[in-house]
Amino acid sequence: MSTINLIIDNKTVSVEKGKTILDAAKKINVRIPTLCHHEDLCVAGNCRICVVQVEGSRTLTASCSTPAEEGMIIRTNTPKVRNARKDIVALLVSEHNTQCTTCYRSMNCELQSLSAEYNIDNNRYLSILKPNISIDRSSWSIEKDDSKCVRCQRCVRTCAELQHVNALTVSGKGKDMKISTFMELPLNEAICTNCGQCVIHCPTGALTERRYFDRVWEAIGNEKKHVIMNTAPSVRVALGEMLGYPVGTRVTGKMVTAMKRMGVDSVLDTDFTADLTIIEEGNELLQRLKKVLVDHNSSVKLPMMTSCCPGWVKFAEHIFPEHLGHLSSCKSPQQMFGALSKTYYAEKKGIKPEDIVSVSIMPCAAKKFEANRPEMNSSGFRDIDAGLTTRELGLMIKQSGLNFAELEDSSYDSLMGESTGAGVIFGATGGVMEAALRTAYEVVTGKEVPFKNLNILPVRGMEGIKEASIKIEGCLPEWSFLEGVELRVAVAHGLINARTIMDEVAEGKSPYHFIEIMACPGGCIGGGGQPIPTNEEIRKKRTQAIYEEDMGMPKRKSHENPEIKKIYKEFLKEPLGEISHHLLHTTYKKRNHF
Amino acid sequence: MIQTENLLLELIEKHGNSRDGLLPILQEVVAKENYLSEHRMVEIAKALNISSAEVYGTASFYTYLFTKPMGKNVIRVCKTISCKMAGKQEIIKAIEKTLKIKVGETTRDKNFTFIESNCLGWCHKGPVMIINEEVYPEITPERAVEILCEMDPKHLSKF
Numbered sequence: 001m002s003t004i005n006l007i008i009d010n011k012t013v014s015v016e017k018g019k020t021i022l023d024a025a026k027k028i029n030v031r032i033p034t035l036c037h038h039e040d041l042c043v044a045g046n047c048r049i050c051v052v053q054v055e056g057s058r059t060l061t062a063s064c065s066t067p068a069e070e071g072m073i074i075r076t077n078t079p080k081v082r083n084a085r086k087d088i089v090a091l092l093v094s095e096h097n098t099q100c101t102t103c104y105r106s107m108n109c110e111l112q113s114l115s116a117e118y119n120i121d122n123n124r125y126l127s128i129l130k131p132n133i134s135i136d137r138s139s140w141s142i143e144k145d146d147s148k149c150v151r152c153q154r155c156v157r158t159c160a161e162l163q164h165v166n167a168l169t170v171s172g173k174g175k176d177m178k179i180s181t182f183m184e185l186p187l188n189e190a191i192c193t194n195c196g197q198c199v200i201h202c203p204t205g206a207l208t209e210r211r212y213f214d215r216v217w218e219a220i221g222n223e224k225k226h227v228i229m230n231t232a233p234s235v236r237v238a239l240g241e242m243l244g245y246p247v248g249t250r251v252t253g254k255m256v257t258a259m260k261r262m263g264v265d266s267v268l269d270t271d272f273t274a275d276l277t278i279i280e281e282g283n284e285l286l287q288r289l290k291k292v293l294v295d296h297n298s299s300v301k302l303p304m305m306t307s308c309c310p311g312w313v314k315f316a317e318h319i320f321p322e323h324l325g326h327l328s329s330c331k332s333p334q335q336m337f338g339a340l341s342k343t344y345y346a347e348k349k350g351i352k353p354e355d356i357v358s359v360s361i362m363p364c365a366a367k368k369f370e371a372n373r374p375e376m377n378s379s380g381f382r383d384i385d386a387g388l389t390t391r392e393l394g395l396m397i398k399q400s401g402l403n404f405a406e407l408e409d410s411s412y413d414s415l416m417g418e419s420t421g422a423g424v425i426f427g428a429t430g431g432v433m434e435a436a437l438r439t440a441y442e443v444v445t446g447k448e449v450p451f452k453n454l455n456i457l458p459v460r461g462m463e464g465i466k467e468a469s470i471k472i473e474g475c476l477p478e479w480s481f482l483e484g485v486e487l488r489v490a491v492a493h494g495l496i497n498a499r500t501i502m503d504e505v506a507e508g509k510s511p512y513h514f515i516e517i518m519a520c521p522g523g524c525i526g527g528g529g530q531p532i533p534t535n536e537e538i539r540k541k542r543t544q545a546i547y548e549e550d551m552g553m554p555k556r557k558s559h560e561n562p563e564i565k566k567i568y569k570e571f572l573k574e575p576l577g578e579i580s581h582h583l584l585h586t587t588y589k590k591r592n593h594f
Numbered sequence: 595m596i597q598t599e600n601l602l603l604e605l606i607e608k609h610g611n612s613r614d615g616l617l618p619i620l621q622e623v624v625a626k627e628n629y630l631s632e633h634r635m636v637e638i639a640k641a642l643n644i645s646s647a648e649v650y651g652t653a654s655f656y657t658y659l660f661t662k663p664m665g666k667n668v669i670r671v672c673k674t675i676s677c678k679m680a681g682k683q684e685i686i687k688a689i690e691k692t693l694k695i696k697v698g699e700t701t702r703d704k705n706f707t708f709i710e711s712n713c714l715g716w717c718h719k720g721p722v723m724i725i726n727e728e729v730y731p732e733i734t735p736e737r738a739v740e741i742l743c744e745m746d747p748k749h750l751s752k753f
Contacts, residue, residue: 166644169651180654182647183632183661191645594639594646 006072021063021074022050032076033085033117035092035110036152037064038201039535040521041161047152049088049114052076060084086118094125096204097133097147103205108532110203111150138186140372141194141210141365149179149206155198162521164496165315167192179206191318191592193495195311195519196365196389196528209365209529212386213396219357219385220263227357228345229259230270230337230416234363234427234524235390237545241531241538242394243404248541250549253409255393260410262400270360271423272416273333273340274435276567277308278423278558280584281330281432282440283575285514286479294481301325303490303505303512306432308332310370311519311528313588315495320502321590329585331383333426334360334367335376338383339583340416344571348415353379359386361393363427363527366519378583389529418563421454421549421556428546429493429523430459430466433516437470437489438557444472444479454556460547462522462540464497465490467512489514494521601626602634606641616642616652620659629660657711665700665707667745670724673710680720680732686710688735689723692742692749705746 002017008025015024020043025032036047045065052063055073060081063074075081093115100106129147136144151170156179159168167190171180181190199207219225240249259267284304291300307313307328316327331339337360342353360367364387370376371384388396397404412418422438425431434456441449448454449470458468469488490512492501498517504510520526522539525546550556558564572579605622609615616638623634630653639646653659671677671685686697689708693701700707716722719731723738730741743750 166648169645169647171651171654173655180647180651182635182645182650190647594636 004068004070006068006070006074008074009076015068017067019068021052021054021061021066021068021072024068025052025063025074025076030076032063033114034064035114035150035203036154038154038157039537040201041154041157044153044157047088047092047150049085051081051084051088053078053081082118086120087124089114089118090120090124092150093120095128095130096150097129097145098127103148104208104211105148105205105532109205112204136186137210138188139192139194139210140188140369142187142192142196142199143208143210144179144187145206145208146178147206148204150204151177151179152203153179154201154203155179155207158197158201162197162494162496163193163195163315163519164499165191165193165195168198191594193311193315193318193519194366194369194528195315195495197520199365199528200526200530200532200534209389209391210368211388211392212368213388213392216357216359216386216388217396217399219359224355225357226265226349226351226355227263227359228266228268228341229264229359229361230268230273230334230341231255231259231361231393232270232334232363232427232524233274233424233431233549234527234530234542234546235361235393237427237525237542237549238363238390238530239394239397242391243397247538248545250545251404252549253411254404254407256412257407257410258397258400258402258404259393260413261402261407262396264359266413266417268337268341268415268417269412269419269423270333270337270362271419271426272561272563273336274308274423274426274432275420275558275561275564276336276340276584277330277333277426277432278435278439279564279568279575280336280580281306281328282436282443282558284328284330285436285440286444286482287576289485289513290481293485299325303510303515304328305505305514306516307586308426308432309366309518309520309524310364311366312495312498312517314366314369314591315498315519316502317588317591318593319499320506321593323502323506324588324590326505327588329587331376331584331586332367332370333423334362334387335370335383335586336584337416338371338376338385339379340567342379342381342383343583344567345415347571353381356381357385358383359388360384361388361390363390363524363530364520365389365528367529375586378586390527391529391531394531415563415567418561419553420558420561421551421553422558423561424549424553425546427524428460428543429518430456430461430491430516431523431546432518433459433468433489433491433514435558436514436516437487439559441470441472442557443559444476444482445474446476447474453551455547459489459491459516460543462536462543464494465492465501467491487514488512489516491516493518493523493526495519602637602641611642613642613644616644616649620649620653620656624659628666629662629664631663635661663700663704665704667706667726669706669708669742670711670714671708672712672714672716672720672722674713674717676713676717677720677722682721684735685721685723685733685738688738689742692739706742 050063051060053075133147236252240251291297341358346353367387371387422435475483525542526539635649723730
């Protein structure tokens, strides 16, 4: 690898060939402002905010899209550069809906920060904001407000490069250029998975999640209503970022206290139903293996694929409608939780299900859509009444006036508040697989999964597609058909990787028995409902926090969760039984591919 | 329907089913069918295995690729400054009066659509009118009407 030497602001720096001026500047702690640039995405070079002066060049140069060259002499902070940047920001502001005081992204907006930094206080250009731009609120998950769009196309690149969905595109050109869908269809009619990656990659308030927290406050304030909140595993390792903590801080105990103090009647854990998912899904896998290996039943599909991620589920419904048989019939932990909250919980607590408001706190935009899927009402009521994001919970905590940092830790309420480390790791890519293996292996052989400290490292990490295999040895008599079987599993995160895996499945060439798929890069810790910004470094820190949380749990295998044992004894009777089938399992529907 | 299916098959045969084939396919569909219907764009997306949004995004970028139904003949008058100074407004008035439509509209018989365009590169010989791909530089209102009436004599009497 050859090295390039250049001088930035009188400081010499060496970088690998192919690195940009922006990369080189970062290396010596020179911060060049950016807007269209995002670490996760390819270079676009369309906003020009990152211009610098390169000696010998007549014009200014965009540092994000210009490779560093040997001997370059660069200045990043001259009057010419500053004025150009100021002009660019002012022009962007001139066509922007600058109602910052009413904007959801206020104080967390890259355009707002830039205009503050470059001090666009004298309204240098008249507003040319187009009148009558309507906000698209057709989707349950995502809200699109073109009046706040700076047309950086980060969303379009996200949808194409990370997700390979291409629901968003650029239409028109020049002053008519806008971010749109096919034929300007409203988002609920577009081929959109609701993953929300566009939302966490949007620098402004143009793309945001649909917000339901006001309804939740109403319910909390209504004495007749019994409000239950369940919190997804990855929320506890990211919420802190909303409240001034460094990335990767675990705030589980404080979060639970905050929610109780906000007036939530019962603070419970989605991890409980994550553990339950493992029991149901693990048994489903074993049953499928039996049907294929012993009964040679060709209508049963292998590999089985996880179904806890609603972004992935909708993706499969759109893009691979002929192969939905591979998806586990298990509802996601959120929906299992909802269904049980209106049945089992209601019964045990002696509360009428119609008085229960079941709210989930999710790292996710797609969960909002999932909660609103018409079939998700097997309890006789909406399984989940509202799905909020980590960001919405962060805002609610701020609104509640609590001093989060000073709160003591407390633990989840019961019922359905107990969980294991296996439930926690659902929040990171590979986690569902790891949790499933910890349980399935033990069910089949009676022994712990043969990995040190139960940590199944091959399925962890940020590689797009991960694979592992475990040879099953020493089976208990009833599972003897699995003796010697090499169980092959794969894990994919980011829908672009899901597509690669699914193409193989569709061709009938998939060598795996079980595949975990999460729509978002990094899994839920990088979800579309997580704090902004989210990037590779942040995803890694949150992931680390998830595994720390797992290591700190007294029980780390789903089947050891005492509340899980209890619910089977007292309510569900058996995995995949009649009640499970009714409450915890679902079906999928074919949707438009194009 | 069978005929249109054949058209797409033919185009795929000719231009391949990779992303590179998108633009020539769009151009030929417009040449044959006058515009890109929603149905047609979805078909193209399927054939190339790309999203329909990408097809629409590409189509909407180009002025000569229509995503809305157009008349059989598309009349364009340059709206930019040189042609404006050379009197494009008079040309527009004359065309509007002859065809009884406004800029942006299509005649009821779907024979003509009239639009303004950005610079057509004929600044030295403005005002300029283009009908389909035929250029008419230094056009006068009288000549414009004459051309339209030659193309569709029924407008003759009405003028």
